[in-house]
Amino acid sequence: MPSPNTAVSGTSPPTHTPARTTPPAPTLTKSKRPAPQRRRPALRVPRSVRRAAGPVGLLAVWFLASSTGVLPESVLASPVDVVQRAVDLSGTGELPQAIAASGRRAAIGFLIGAAVALALSLTAGLFRLGEDVIDASMGMFRAIPWVGLIPLFIVWFGIDETPKIALVALGVTYPLYFNIYGGIRSADAQLIEAGRMVGLGRIGLIRYVILPSALPGALVGLRYALSTAWLALVFAEQVNADAGIGYLMSNAQQYFQTDVIVLCLAVYAVLGLLCDFAVRLLSRRLLTWRASFDGEGA
Numbered sequence: 142m143p144s145p146n147t148a149v150s151g152t153s154p155p156t157h158t159p160a161r162t163t164p165p166a167p168t169l170t171k172s173k174r175p176a177p178q179r180r181r182p183a184l185r186v187p188r189s190v191r192r193a194a195g196p197v198g199l200l201a202v203w204f205l206a207s208s209t210g211v212l213p214e215s216v217l218a219s220p221v222d223v224v225q226r227a228v229d230l231s232g233t234g235e236l237p238q239a240i241a242a243s244g245r246r247a248a249i250g251f252l253i254g255a256a257v258a259l260a261l262s263l264t265a266g267l268f269r270l271g272e273d274v275i276d277a278s279m280g281m282f283r284a285i286p287w288v289g290l291i292p293l294f295i296v297w298f299g300i301d302e303t304p305k306i307a308l309v310a311l312g313v314t315y316p317l318y319f320n321i322y323g324g325i326r327s328a329d330a331q332l333i334e335a336g337r338m339v340g341l342g343r344i345g346l347i348r349y350v351i352l353p354s355a356l357p358g359a360l361v362g363l364r365y366a367l368s369t370a371w372l373a374l375v376f377a378e379q380v381n382a383d384a385g386i387g388y389l390m391s392n393a394q395q396y397f398q399t400d401v402i403v404l405c406l407a408v409y410a411v412l413g414l415l416c417d418f419a420v421r422l423l424s425r426r427l428l429t430w431r432a433s434f435d436g437e438g439a
Contacts, residue, residue: 250309258317266325312373320362324355
């Protein structure tokens with residue numbers, strides 16, 4: 142009988158494996174992160190200042206060219222002379238009376254043209270028969286230069302106020318008509334179908350779907366129409382006018398008064414700019430429901 146200390150044949154004595162010793166975990170030292178630097182807020186120039194930078198820059202260039210003699214006074218008067226002439230004409234009352242006369246013509250012509258354009262665009266936009274009858278004719282008349290109709294208007298209406306107002310009304314009609322008509326016809330068909338599904342009739346669709354869809358285009362047409370009204374008035378008041386801004390320009394042309402001519406042009410520009418600003422404010426109020434792209438960047 143083998144002793145416990147003797148090894149059995151065919152077997153090897155058990156080997157003892159040394160126990161694994163895990164190295165100690167390294168101690169983590171907290172690294173100090175640099176404190177984030179505060180960025181200085183970028184200097185942002187107000188948009189009103191940026192908008193005024195262009196006109197102010199042009200005035201500065203004009204003033205420098207006039208004061209240095211690069212731009213002779215016989216070609217174009219200096220801004221100082223134009224401002225002085227504006228003060229003189231305002232003191233005598235000629236400039237306010239001219240602005241009032243031109244504003245009255247522009248307002249009456251605009252109202253007539255807007256009423257005609259609204260009636261025609263609604264008829265052509267809402268009814269197929271109206272489109273067939275009106276739209277082709279408006280496209281044909283649009284190709285005729287409306288300034289070239291002044292001699293014909295004088296033959297028809299004489300040399301009184303009527304041809305001037307008619308020319309303004311004609312110039313206003315086209316941009317309003319085509320923008321309103323295009324806005325009506327660009328209404329989303331899915332919105333119209335959804336309105337029918339909720340039970341809207343024809344009047345309800347026109348009031349709640351079609352006309353709101355046409356409103357952005359109508360406001361764009363309104364901006365064009367107002368600028369066209371003043372442009373038409375420039376041409377209209379050059380023909381047999383006895384009052385108005387164009388009347389002052391005609392008299393200044395005969396006596397080569399460039400300061401008065403530039404002043405009248407500046408008055409036209411300021412009046413058109415005020416009308417455009419009023420339409421912008423109206424658009425912001427009426428189109429608050431419409432999400433639009435407002436540009437990128439500062």
